[in-house]
Structure formats: C-alpha cells, structure tokens
Amino acid sequence: MSVVDAAATRYAGTRVRRVEDPRLLTGHGTFVDDVVRPGMLHACFVRSPLARARITGIDTAEALALDGVHAVFVAADLNPDVREQWYTLLGRDIPDTPRPPLAEDEVRFAGDPVALVVATDRYIAEDAAELVAVDYEPLPPIVDYETARESAELVHENYPGNVAGELSGRPAADLAPVFEGAAHVVGTTIHQQAYAPVPMETRGLVAEWSATDGELTMWASTQAPHEVRLFCSRLLGLAEHRVRVIMRDTGGGFGQKVLPMREDMCIMLAARKLPAAVKWVEDRRENLLSAGQARHEHADVKLAFDEQGVMLAAQIDHVSDAGAYPTPWPVQSAAPVGMLFPGPYRITQATFSVTSVFSNTSGRAAYRGPWQFESVAREVLVDRAARELGIDPVELRRRNLLRHDELPFFNPNGMPYSDMTPLETFEHALEILDYQGFRAEQKRARAQGRYLGVGTASYVEPTTAAMGLHATEGATIRIEPSGKVNVYVSGGSTGNSLETTAVALTADELGVDIADVHTIQGDTAITPFGGGTGGSRSGSMIAGAVAETASILRERIVAIAAHRLEAAAEDIELAESRARVRGVPDKGVSLADIAAMAYFQVDALPPDVPPGLEASARYRGKSPIIWANATHVCTCEVDIVTGQVKLLRYIVSEDCGPMINPNIVEGQIAGGTVQGIGGALYEQLAYDDDGNPVSTTFMDYLLPTATEVPDIEYGHVETPGPGPGGYKGVGEGGAIGAPPAVINAVADALRPFGAEITRLPLSPAAIVELIEAANR
Template sequence: MSAVRAAAARYAGTRVPRVEDARLLTGHGTFVDDVVRPGMVHACFVRSPLARARITGIDATAALELDGVHAVFLADDLNPGVHEQWYTLIGRDVPDTPRPPLARDEVRFVGDPVAMVVADDRYLAEDAAELVEVDYEPLPPVVDYVTARESDDLVHEGYPRNVAGELAARPAEELAPIFDAAAHVVEATIYQQAYAQVPMETRGLVAEWSAATGELTLWAATQSPHEVRLFCSRLLGVDEHRVRVVMRDTGGGFGQKVAPQREDMCVMLAAPKVPGPLKWIEDRRENLLAAGKSRHEHADARIAFDSEGKILAASIDYVQDVGAYPTPWPVGTAAAVGMFFPGPYRVPDATFTSTCVFSNTSGRTAYRGPWQFESVTREVLLDAAARRMGVDPAELRRRNLIRREDLPYTNPNGMPYDDISPMETFEQALKILDYGAFRREQERARAEGRYLGVGTCTYVEPTTAAMALHATEGATIRIEPSGKVNVYVSGGSSGNSIETTVVQLTADALGVDIADVSTVQGDTAVTPFGGGAAGSRSGSMTAGAVAETASVLRERITAIAAHRLEAAAEDIELAGGRASVRGVPSAGVTLAEIANLAYFEPASLPPGVPAGLEASGRYSPEHPIIWANATHVSTCEVDPRAGRVTLLRHIVSEDCGPMINPSVVEGQIAGGTVQGIGGVLYEHLAYDADGNPVTTTLMDYLLPTAAEVPGIEYGHVETPGPGPGGYKGAGEGGAIGAPPAVINAVADALAPFGVEITRLPLTPEAIVALVREARREVAP
C-alpha cells in the first residue's frame, strides 16, 4: 500500500471530451496512407479471378517492361523467406491452418493474391498488374461450407472432410434422458450469413528497410502494434529490436486488424528487396474481396424446459465457415460459441460441439464479439419457446436469468461467472421501454393492421481474457522537469478512445490537472509491450498498468515532498498538481518543484530515493476473465407486404463496471449496436454457386446509415469487477446484443402470421417470403 493517500477521482467517471478529437474531427489525423517516405514505391496485388484453380504458368514480362516497374514478386520469390509465422495472440504451440504469403500451385478463393507488383506509384502498379498473365486450370470449388464435409474436393490437402478443426464437450447422449422427459423442448437450425468488418480505413502498411543497420520500420494500420512487431521479427528471422512498428491513427479495425494477414507478410518480405520504402494501401473492393469475412455459421440447437418454463438443459452443434485462409486460428472462438451458449441463465446441464470448415471463399477473420452466434441462437430459441408455451418472452427470461444471489455461478461448460447483473440490466432496459405500455400499443396497432414487435437479448461477455499476447499490459509514466506528465502505453487510436481514458486515469492517479497529461502510444520503439485493442481489454488492462506504475511515482513524490516539508509521508496529499500536508494547505510544494529537485538537485533528495521521476510498471490480472453483461431491447414496425423493417427504439442497459468515461462507453455501445443492426437487416458478403463474390462494392454491400438507425438509449448498472477500479471491458457487447434483439423484434411483429426466423439476413425479400410461406402453411 502506498504511503501517500490516493486523491479522490476527479476525472474517472466523468464525460471528459476526447483528447483525440482535436485532430481527428478537423482532418488532421495521420493514417497509413498519409505516410510519405523519400523514394517510396508502391505495391499492388495480382489476384485470382477463380475460386479454385491450378496455376500452370505466370508471365510477368510485359509488366516488367513498363518504365517505373521495379519488381513482380511471385510465390517462389517471397514464400521461401518465411522463417516462422505464428501469432503471439494465440501462441507458438497451437495447431494452425495454412497461410502462405502468395498462392503457389493453386488458388483457393477469388481474390487470392498470386503476385505482387512494385512500381513508382499505385496507378502504375495497377496498370502493370493487369499485364501479368496467369494461366489457370479451373478446379471444382468448395463453395458451400454446409456441404463441404461431404465433398470429394478438398480446399487443402491434409484436411480430410475440409475440417480445419473441431472440439466437443460431453456426448449428447448423456443429455438425452433430460430432453426425452422434458415438458417442453424447442429446437431449430439457425443460419447466419457472412458479413464483414468494413472499417472506414482499409488495410495498409508502409515498410522501410535500412540495409546499413538491418532494421525495418513499419507504419501500420493495426489494432496491435506490438503483435505486428513480434510477428514480423519471427517472419523475417530478425531480432525484434530491429523491427519498429509505428501506429499513428487507425480508422477502425473491429478485429480485422488485430493480426497481420497474407498481404502484410508479402510487404514485410519484399521490403529488403525493393529500392525504397514500400507502401501498400488496400482499396475498398480488395477489402470486401480479400480482407476476410466473419459470422458465416449455423447451429442445430435445442433447449429443454420443465412444465413451469425453467430451463433443464441446452445443447448446440455449431459449424462455422472459415474460408480458405482464416486468420488467426479459428478453433478457439468456435469453441467459445459452445462454452458461452448457456449465457446468463440458470442452465443445469449442457453440451456442445464446434466444427470449423474450409471453403473456397475469403478467410474468416476476427470480428467484434467473434462468439456472437451463441447469443443469436439462444435468444431466438427463447423467444420461440415462449410463443409455443404461450408465455410472454420477458416472463420466461425472468424465470431463468441468473440473480445476484446465484453468484458466483459456474455454467455447465465450466465458465465461472461473477460480478455480473443480468437480471438488473434486463429489468432496467424493460423499464426504460415501459414494456407493458408497448405491449398495449402493439395490440392496438394489430387491430389497425399494423405490426409492431419487441425483442430482447441478455448476454454475458468475457473481457480482459488473460491469454498469450493479452496476459499483461505495461505503462511508463514520465513526469518532465516542468511538472508535465507523459504516459506511454502500447495503445493507439483505433476508435476505442484509449488516449482519452489513459489521460483520465493518469491524472487521477497522480493528482494532477488533466491538461498537464499527454500520452504517447502506438510506437514500439518507445512504448512498453502490450496487447493493443482486442478482446474488450483496453480499459481494464490499461487501468491496471497505469495504477501499477503511478503507485511507484506517488511513493517517490511523497517521499521527496515529505522530506522537503519536514512532514510524515503518510500526511502528504496529492491534488491539483501539488503535494501538501493534510490539514495544512499552505504547506505544500508543486509537482514542478518536486521534479526540479528530482532531476537537477539529486543531492537534496531523501536517502534511498533515486533521481528523476520516471517509472515503468506491468499489470497482470489475477482473474483469467472479467465478465461484463448487458441487455438490448429493440422495437420495430414491419410492413409484411413490402418486407420493410422500421426500427423504432433501441435500448441498451450495460454493466461494464464503473465507467472511466460514460461518453466513451456509450460510443462503443453505439458503434457495435449499429454493426449488429447492419448484420441482421442489410449486410451480406455473398457468393454465387461458382464462388464468385457478388457484393464487392458499397453499391452492393449495404451498410446501415443514420437514416435507418434509431437513437440509441442507454441505461447503466455498475457492478465492480475484480480488477483495478472495478473496470470491465465494453468494446464488443453492442455487436453481440443487438442482432438477437432485432431478430426477435421482427419475429414478434410477424408472430400473428406464425413466422419463425431461422435464417439471416432479414432483407425485404426474405421477410415477404417468410410471410407467404407461413400463410401457405395455414391455408386450408
């Protein structure tokens, strides 16, 4: 325990304006495409037009004859340069899937990079790429992952049945007696379509090799600069201190930019071979074509209930499409779908299987809440069960939600829940809506021929998972001779406002004015190692790192102040950038004066206190998972004839513990919620039967806009977590909770027609077809 009394929080918990906004909202951010280096050359990829084919020849002669073209790299030029390629995020010893930098011998999806052209500018590189002649021998593609396990064709040799990996819990037969004896069993096969992260800024990388020093500097659009650095050092077989990664601003990532992908590998491998710094910037079509997809999955799921509607058991057999080249290893998050499927409910018994299946399509990549499908499946089944039992869906949930008196609670798959409030967020969200009033309005509307619906989703979310890359987080704090404070963390601005929250936390920890604190992030040459923005970890992990580091400086500041003021250390208080004696406010010394002593008058320091005011600390969480939870409630009106869905209200009651900055938390919720709405109603990364992508522009790949999304309403329940400050993660929840709530709202609106929703997306055509099919089924 520090001898100095911790100052009461002044900034944490308040809506401090974002420090990033001054540059980002005025167009002064620095993104990868803003980086210009002397003598820079540009890369463009030659990509496969076929989903699966054998490469029988490549002729780059015409491309190389263009003035200003420096190189055309093929697989034999780059692939042999790979030393190791594994992600710190996952670990060295995890079985991985194939991931060659460039396709060799066979292409495996439309967009597969076959060659990389390097030229004086991007326009010339694109022109040259058109001149590279690739001879293909078409092969039958495996497009439908649902039937891929029965196909005689293999996406990758060595993976029988096209299975990339699978895991299972208890045998389903062990639960058969429970299901056989249950008063009610609801089961369904639910399908979710492929959709993508679509960050505002596409992927990009600038690589500058110094032959004189054997050092490589990378400017990266990334969520995790230290992961990029470690991955690159292993890839090239160079010491990590010879690789520097600089992340300035990143225009969104949502999981797509956590780990380097194949194109990044090509740029890294080619950098020592080209005459200047090498830049690659992905265009929007490439992003939708080859940057990865997510969410493409289905499950056979069922839940058993007793006669009072209490859950007896649940099981899910989950299958996901991982495309041709998933990044990173997909089996872990696939297993998470099964492990989390019981959700925030009292489920006595459960089991699951999870299977990852290759297909000749774009590879699966991480996306905000990659286990989201467990909530979709569970919450859709709960609403279906309520309709069949003749019970209100809210009442059915009340009978089964975990309550505070149930905690700690371990779900039947071994997930240990604590410090959560599912019942409280559920009731708060329904109160904000005035659920009873909505049901009355719904009845009146139906009498008028209008169809309103309400849907809910309550979920638990694992945050701050202490695994591999995420296991620790560091911070360095330097109080300058002027008394101003710089805090260094791995971080980086990718939309999660970590700059603002770090400044708030540091100002409180040292008792200084927030205007006197600045932060340096995203440069591996000066920032301590950290996991970056992923896994809803940034807030709680950085809070821990700042607290660990600030405690060292507080001890030192207190000792110097006590010595200077001839007072006991335990009587020193820090506030307003000043150390004073408790009860004697006139007796004090400013932080600038203390810094002056520490740097320039070391002889005047008390015995045992080192010169300077700089410290580094590292935080490792004591708990393997910190759980957050929330409830989403969505209301809508559906026109069954046109298939149009109009969202009316969307309410989120969130428990991410005490909030460092409520505006930041709500911004994270809003962003994820809009992505979830898009995934239900608009977005679809679709392929035809031959494996050709048909939505590779924003004319075809639809995104929600402000015109389609209602104002999001917020409620907050604050249950402190076990980490520093009680903070939990909040980055992924919106994308998890919004889809089931919207699906259930649409299903509730269409309940008079007997519609059951088991397939996404809910386009107007799909809704009209569902209503027509339901009407045919009830027709005499």
C-alpha cells in the same frame, strides 16, 4: 495498485472530452496512407478471378516492361523466405491452418493474391497488375461450406472432409435422458450470413528496410503493434530489436487488424528486396474481397424445459465457414460459441460441438465478439420457446436469468461467471422501455393494421482474458522537469479512445491536472510491450498498468514533498498538480518544483529517494476472465407489404462495471450496436454458385446509416469486477446483443402470421417471403 485520495480523483467516471478529437476532427490525424518516405514505392496485388484453379504459368514480362515498375514478385520469390509463421496471441504449438503469403500452384478463392507488383506510384502498379498474365486451369470450387464435408473435392489436400478443426464438450448421449424426460423441448436450425467489420480505414502497411543496419521499420494500421513486431521478427528471422512498428491513427479495426494477414506478410517479405520503402493500402473492393469474412455459420440448437418453463438443459451443434485461409485458427473463435451457449441463464446441464469447415471463399477473420452466434442462436430460440410454451418471452426469461446474488456460478461448460447482473440489467432495460406500455401500444397498432414488435437479447461477455499475450500490460510514466507528465503504453487505439483513457487514469493516479498529461502510444521502440486492443481488454489492463507504475512515482513524490514541507508523508495529498499538507491548503509545493528538485537538486533529496521521476511497471491480470453483461431491447414496425423494417426504439442496459468515461463507454456500445443492426438487416458477403463474390462495393454491400438507426438509449448497472478500479470491458457487447434483439423484434411483429425466423439477413424480400410462406 495504489490508493488515490478521493479529493484527487476527478476524471474517472466523468465525461472527459476526448483528447484525440481536435486532431481527428480537423483532419490532422496520421493514417498509414498519410505516411510518405523518401523514394517510396507502391504495391498492388494481382488477384485470382477464379474461386479455385491450378496456376499453370505466370508471365510478368509485359508488366516489368512498363515504365515505373520496379518489381513483380510471385510465390517463388517470397514464400521460400518465410522462417516462422505463428501468432503470439495463440502460441507456437496451436494446430494452425495453411497460410502462404502468395498463392502457390493453386488459387483457393476469388481474390487470392497471386503476384505483387511494386511501382513508383499506385496508378502505375495497378496498370501493371493488369498486364501480369496468369494461366489458370479451373477446378471445381467448394462454395457452400454446408456441403463441404461430403464433397470429393478438397480445399487443402491435408484436411480430409475439408474440416479445419473441431471441438466438443460433454458427450451428447449424457444429456439424452434429460431431453427425453423434459416436459418441453424446443429446437431449430439457425443460419447466419457472412458479413465483415468494414472499418472506415482499410488495411495498410508501409515497410522500410535499412540494409546498412539490418532494421525494418513499419507504419501499420493495426490494433496490436507489438503483435505485428513479434510476428514480423519470426517471419523474417530477425531479432525483435531489429523490427520497429509505428502505429499512429487507425481508422477502425473491430478484430480485422489484430493479426497480420497474408498481404501484410508479402509486404514484409518484399521490403528487404527493395531499395526504398514500400506502401500498400487496399481499396474498398479489396477489403470486401479478401480481408476476411465473419459470422458465416449455422447450428442445430435445442433447449429443454420443465412444466413451469424452467430451463433444464441446452445443446448446440455448430458449424462455421472457415473460408480458404482463416486468420487465426478458426476453432479458437468457434469454441466459445459452444462454451457460452448457456448464456446468462440458470442452466445446469449442457453440451456442444463446434466444427470449422474450409470453403473456396475469403478466409474467416476475427470480428467484434467472434463468438456472437451463441447469443443469436440462444436468444432467438428462447423467444421461439416462449411462443411454443404460450409464455410471454419476458416472463420466460425472468424465470431463468441469473441474479447477482446467485454468483459465482459455473455454467455447465465450466465458465466461471462472477460479478454480473443478468436479471438486474434485464429489468432495468424493460423499465426504460415501459414494457407493458409497449404491449398496449402494439395491441392498438395491430387493430389498425400496423405490425409492431419488441425483442430482447441478454448475454454474458468474457472480457480481459488474462492469459498468454494478454496476461500483462506495461506502462512507463515520466514526469518531466517542467512537471508535465508523459505516459507510455503499448497502444492499439482504433477509435476506442485509449489516449483519453490513459490520460484520465494517469491524472487521477498522480493527482495532476489532466491538461498536464500527455500519452505516447503505438511505437514499439519506446512503449512497453502490450497485447494491444482485442478481447475487450484495453480499459482494465491500461488501468492496472498505469496504477502499478504511478504508485512508484506517487510514493517518491510524496517523500520529496514531505521532506520539502517538513510534514509527515501520511499527511501529504496530491491534487491539481500540487502536493499539499492535508488540512492546510496553503502549505504546498507544485509538481514542477518537485520535479526540478528530483532532476537538478539531487543532493537535497531525502535519503533513499532516487533522482528523477520516471518509472516502469507491469500489471498482471488478477482474474482469468472479467465478465460483463447486458440486455438489448429493440422495438420495430414491419411493413408487411414491402418487408421494410423500421426501428422505433433501441435500449441497452449494460453492466461494464464503473465507467472510466461514460462518453467512451456509450460510444463503444453504439458502434457495436449499429454493426449488429447491420448484420441483422442489411449486410451480406455473398457469392454466386461459382464462388464469384457479388458484394464487393457499397452498391451491393449495404450498411446501416443514421437514417436507419434510432437514437440509442443507455442504462447503466455498475457492478465492480475483480480488476483494477472494478473496470470491465465494453468493446464487443453491442455487436453481440444487437442482432438477436432485432431478430426477435421482427419475429414478434410477424407473430400474427406464424412466421419463424431461421435465416439472416432480414432483407425486405426475405421478410415478404416469410409472410408468404407462413400464409401458404
């Protein structure tokens, strides 16, 4: 990584305006639905109305007879064309679960795609889908994953007991003496409901096959264009260079758009059978019906304490709903629930088990902080322990949170914590709140019959996991003959401002004016291979890739400038798109002049300096995991008659290292926090006893709005991490910390009633029931 002159570092760490905003805020973005190709066709799926049934026949004749319908594909038309089906993110050898493009023989959830209709426009395709006659023989569905292991029915016949996969840590018997000998053991069972990412832009794909040159071009709403390209090349048996993926603007992903799902597979397979490009954009009902669920899980959890309230051991036995067709292998996201359960505490002994179970519901999919339940379970249990031990929950945490000077520290499941500040961020958040002041206010309010509560949640977040697909990131930088700069990175910007990040970092590394830098992202034909957005990796990995590449160009620029100015290379500094002699500001040369010399006056270049100003390089992650951490603090008021929760203040103290752009960091925290608030109080993907989804519109699936969310207050503790610039990830933390902070605040408000929260969401009706049950 290059070292940049302090004088040239002008953008990282400052609130640079987002370069994307003029395009996006004026409606000039290009999303998948904006893509139009000559003669383009449109696709619509025929979906099962039943949670489980045998397919005994499909009649497509009436649909094909409709004017404008081009084709109707069923499983026999597409599924046999599948060559390989695995994700680069996980690797070929992972024991993945079944994932046919279209349902074969049996449908396994309400919304399962059975047929694909292609017509001249979406309206005709939808009309034709209604005309496809599918004969179903209903079968008993497994709707409740909690009973699936005891059911005689199987979602997939090759998975006994409906177990999709399981993993465990240290044998629980090893810790039995610790729990038996502890002064206090606190345990409970905590359930979290199913909810989903609900991105502003739903899933979508345009695929265009060119038979003459055997190439497939796709415009995708994705977080990882190179992953889509690799997956498609394997799926269709095409060489990678025959597949091009173009990602322009993507309106949110939050994990849902990292990996291609079954509908994407269908469009890829169908494209080679069609004479023109085909577009599929799901509507909101489809998104809530079949784009995947997350968070549906429960666990038996317990903590052991000594007489002083010091944590001795932790145990979690976690079971999650994999749905019918999870993406990806569900144990991958379940394993960190167990491994991270000790959290940011000084716990030296722990064990865990995680089990993923199939059900006849929408498949589990990634969602911002897929392991989030470990923080929900642990932080709710810590507050419960404080109540049972008669200790203030803040004081209990103070006795057990790790301090910065205690690191590195291996949690008892082997996670190597480093470069974090758990206790420091905790204290910072409480200082912003004025914790004692709030307790005094709470006491006065209760005397008036008002019920206020405060909740905290502290967590550690693994970011930038440098392994597999995510181990490296590339960048290409070309300084044009005009002196303007183009930086090419893989992309994956889905509202997380990777354009602004790449531009600011490049401007700093080369000492150029930010207005002179432009970035090209999201086109696999011209950008270096990269892992895309996921795992809170983008900021630090792009910083590394840009730094590695810019150092090559910087050395070349300095050599040319020194030759031109007749100065020593070590005396050259780069700033404001100029190279100048340090201490002699009037003696300099513009980057445009240097570029013109590099391209057009190659005979005048110094010896051993190649012509041109273009370079490519790859950054390799320096650490297996870069750790971030935060504390969330929430205060609320609960109306004990209606059960309504009003959030009063919301504070986040985050340590994500030095901030590349505080605006972007705070935007990421805010977005995740609001999603977490929604999960605690409002959102639920619910099914009835027959497996029928009952929340597939925004009339039934409730989201938080600006009315329900208070202004979020930010505190920043900046501890450099081991990566480039000391940067850490920040994308997922808000969604991890918010639910337990809100739950604990509500529980604290209800403390006079002795109510204990073990199920989500905390709807008004659920809160009234809690109060009534506590009073019975």
